Amino acid sequence: MKVLVAIKRVIDYNVKVRVKADNSDVDLTNVKMAVNPFCEIAIEEAVRLKESGQATEVVAVAVGPSQCQEQLRTALALGADRAILVETEGFPQPLSVAKLLKGVYDQEQPGLVIFGKQSIDADNNQTGQMFAALAGLGQGTFASKVEIAGDTVNVTREVDGGLQTVALKAPAVVTTDLRLNEPRYASLPNIMKAKKKPLDTLTPEALGVEVKATIETLRVEPPAERQGGIKVDSVEALVDKLKNEAKVI
Amino acid sequence: MSILLVAEHNDAALNPVTLNVLAAAQAIGGDITVLVAGEGCGAAAEAAAALPGVSKVLCADAAVYGKQLAENVAPLIAEAAAGHSHVLSAHSTNGKNTMPRVAALLDVNMVSDIISVESEDTFKRPFYAGNAIATVKSSDAVKVVTVRHTAFDATPATGGSAAVEALASAHDAGVSSFVNEEIVKLDRPELTAARVVVSGGRGMGSGENFKILEGVADKLNAAMGASRAAVDAGFVPNDMQVGQTGKIVAPELYIAVGISGAIQHLAGMKDSKVIVAINKDEDAPIFQVADYGLVADLFQAVPELEAQI
Ligand SMILES: Cc1cc2nc3c(=O)[nH]c(=O)nc-3n(C[C@H](O)[C@H](O)[C@H](O)COP(=O)(O)OP(=O)(O)OC[C@H]3O[C@@H](n4cnc5c(N)ncnc54)[C@H](O)[C@@H]3O)c2cc1C
Ligand SMILES: Nc1ncnc2c1ncn2[C@@H]1O[C@H](COP(=O)(O)O)[C@@H](O)[C@H]1O
Numbered sequence: 001m002k003v004l005v006a007i008k009r010v011i012d013y014n015v016k017v018r019v020k021a022d023n024s025d026v027d028l029t030n031v032k033m034a035v036n037p038f039c040e041i042a043i044e045e046a047v048r049l050k051e052s053g054q055a056t057e058v059v060a061v062a063v064g065p066s067q068c069q070e071q072l073r074t075a076l077a078l079g080a081d082r083a084i085l086v087e088t089e090g091f092p093q094p095l096s097v098a099k100l101l102k103g104v105y106d107q108e109q110p111g112l113v114i115f116g117k118q119s120i121d122a123d124n125n126q127t128g129q130m131f132a133a134l135a136g137l138g139q140g141t142f143a144s145k146v147e148i149a150g151d152t153v154n155v156t157r158e159v160d161g162g163l164q165t166v167a168l169k170a171p172a173v174v175t176t177d178l179r180l181n182e183p184r185y186a187s188l189p190n191i192m193k194a195k196k197k198p199l200d201t202l203t204p205e206a207l208g209v210e211v212k213a214t215i216e217t218l219r220v221e222p223p224a225e226r227q228g229g230i231k232v233d234s235v236e237a238l239v240d241k242l243k244n245e246a247k248v249i
Numbered sequence: 250m251s252i253l254l255v256a257e258h259n260d261a262a263l264n265p266v267t268l269n270v271l272a273a274a275q276a277i278g279g280d281i282t283v284l285v286a287g288e289g290c291g292a293a294a295e296a297a298a299a300l301p302g303v304s305k306v307l308c309a310d311a312a313v314y315g316k317q318l319a320e321n322v323a324p325l326i327a328e329a330a331a332g333h334s335h336v337l338s339a340h341s342t343n344g345k346n347t348m349p350r351v352a353a354l355l356d357v358n359m360v361s362d363i364i365s366v367e368s369e370d371t372f373k374r375p376f377y378a379g380n381a382i383a384t385v386k387s388s389d390a391v392k393v394v395t396v397r398h399t400a401f402d403a404t405p406a407t408g409g410s411a412a413v414e415a416l417a418s419a420h421d422a423g424v425s426s427f428v429n430e431e432i433v434k435l436d437r438p439e440l441t442a443a444r445v446v447v448s449g450g451r452g453m454g455s456g457e458n459f460k461i462l463e464g465v466a467d468k469l470n471a472a473m474g475a476s477r478a479a480v481d482a483g484f485v486p487n488d489m490q491v492g493q494t495g496k497i498v499a500p501e502l503y504i505a506v507g508i509s510g511a512i513q514h515l516a517g518m519k520d521s522k523v524i525v526a527i528n529k530d531e532d533a534p535i536f537q538v539a540d541y542g543l544v545a546d547l548f549q550a551v552p553e554l555e556a557q558i
Contacts, residue, residue, distance in 0.1 A: 016512055017377045026381050038494075094349070095358045118494060123376045124361050129319065129349035138320050138424035141346050144487065154428065158487045159342040160441075160496070165428040166318070172424070178477060178494060179487060214358045219384040223375065226519060229540035231531075235553040238525065238543050242558075246523045246540065248445070248502040249469060249558055 001111035003046040003055045006101055007039035007062050009071040010121040019222045035071045038116025041176040044183040046114055047079035054148050057081050061104050063097045076194035077186035083199040096211045098130035103207030105135055117142050117175040128175035138168035142177040250279025250369055253330050255338040258293035265442050266339040269398035271300055274337050276366035280304050284329050286322050288315035294413050301408035309416040320422035323350035330391055340395035348395055357389035364400035378493040379516035399499035433488050443472030445502045448491055450476035452507020456484040464555040476508045492517035507547050510535025
């Protein structure tokens, strides 16, 4: 079975973003970029499926500008066999990304498509589900466990009340949650090897998809700052403040 | 304007977040129809009919909608969306699972996790783990939106008397089925609805040690939360995770114990009214958002706190 993994280039999760002075967007100049953490988990899951003999090939795909090649090389260094960049100007909105990935899916015919549950820049939590709807596939979102049994994919999902397990007919879509696995680090030899692995580029035109933006960002602002609080020097003082000043207990 | 509100429920009852979503719907304005899809969900539909300002309740009660599998429910919602300008739900795991599928079926984008309604087509939403707030305008024919419940004050649960209309259509995509679930039994308030939340982090050291927090939580009738590090370490179950990628909470009082205050954690709790932090590291970033910080060893401070409240 072939596994397709969708990966997004995002700001490194350790970076605290700043809003531009003109409130047009956040400032990403000279900011460290990385593979979206949930997508790293997606790659790891796919590579483990290959290592355990359940997957035959792992193909990483990204939609975005040419710089996304860096993140695709990372995916290759982590164990993906091939990579595909669907090159666009900037990052399209989720519905267009889902349509482009559907185009790649139709060409590749994988048995499993793994997404991250959420991109940590846009915080949408949409693309995997949209893709699943377009492809007419079952979806195991927020997965903390994936088990393949014949042509059934059993996915344990992290839901508000606890855990839920669903059985999906392959081909199926999985979106990863943090506890699914702990991604490995790329070793130096693997980083070198990744440079020689195939990385193809496609265009939206070749996939027959029109990239459309229907959501316009009018303004970006920093969140309301919290007033700095105080330090208390004892539990007694804390309880007194909570009772008499904040009046919350 | 005509809003289709997808109720959050467990068949037997409405989840209280539905009232916050209703408040967002009222902020948009217009006619409000509530859709209740499930198996044996008559009671939830009756509760929806009593919501104030709701003109109609659509009840899709069928075995295929049991456990509200997104593959089956999304086409139902997309069908029911005909003639509506907006489709709204909570930004819960249910809403996140289903609504993007609905949006794709309607061939529109979606606006996730709104915290304010600026006008019928313009909303504010946090992104970058809450480090920036975007004002976004949707030009889609139908606005598919999930609502951050903590950003809207709940409406009353009663006052209305809408008619309940049964929806007969049963969509079975045939690609997924429910296997089982482990729903954590709560003998304390639900995390996202509690007035007080007591959360523990990696500093708790073990799951066993969370018992000392329970003492405080019991006295304050509080819900219990956790950082991701505490969940990852296996101290507590995943449904307790507060943060960017966990649950969003905004209680009157949030007590963070042995939590450093990573941005991903702050994203889930910094809208709490009063924040207390107990941490032995005086430089821990959590103190930057805490109204009251106590630099102390938690194993000493927490039992003292329990004794004094
Ligand atoms: C993509 C992504 C998403 C994430 N999403 C989330 C999320 O939703 N929620 C979340 O919480 N995290 C999330 N994280 C993880 C986050 O980055 C931090 O790693 C995590 O919040 C740290 O948890 P912690 O504060 O419990 O642990 P630590 O950072 O290890 O802090 C432990 C604290 O306990 C204190 N301490 C230790 N012993 C004692 C003692 N005896 N008495 C008092 N204090 C003590 C220490 O001083 C320290 O400050 C995410 C990370 C990534 C990459
Ligand atoms: N531009 C993109 N290229 C490839 N995958 C993407 C892209 N945008 C989103 N995804 C995938 O969809 C997931 C969820 O993203 P989002 O819906 O933006 O929160 C990510 O973790 C990726 O797996």
